[in-house]
Amino acid sequence: MQRSLTAPSRQHNEAIQFRIILAATYPFFLAAALAQRVLPGRAPTRRGLPVMRRSVFGEAKAMAVSAIPFAFMG
Numbered sequence: 001m002q003r004s005l006t007a008p009s010r011q012h013n014e015a016i017q018f019r020i021i022l023a024a025t026y027p028f029f030l031a032a033a034l035a036q037r038v039l040p041g042r043a044p045t046r047r048g049l050p051v052m053r054r055s056v057f058g059e060a061k062a063m064a065v066s067a068i069p070f071a072f073m074g
Contacts, residue, residue: 021068030060
């Protein structure tokens with residue numbers, strides 16, 4: 001007989017899966033963030049406002065966290 005997962009147990013398993021996927025994809029997003037910094041391109045400019053930039057590591061994490069939910073869809 002198979003035991004059904006309770007809500008906290010399922011959430012815990014999904015959190016672990018999210019962390020594993022984040023750890024697996026982070027190096028790719030880090031390389032992309034580095035490429036964006038190194039290669040010349042259009043930088044978003046706003047008149048009169050200083051440009052606030054994250055660190056390369058923070059940018060890579062933000063890209064990974066925004067892309068990973070698509071793995072859990074469908």
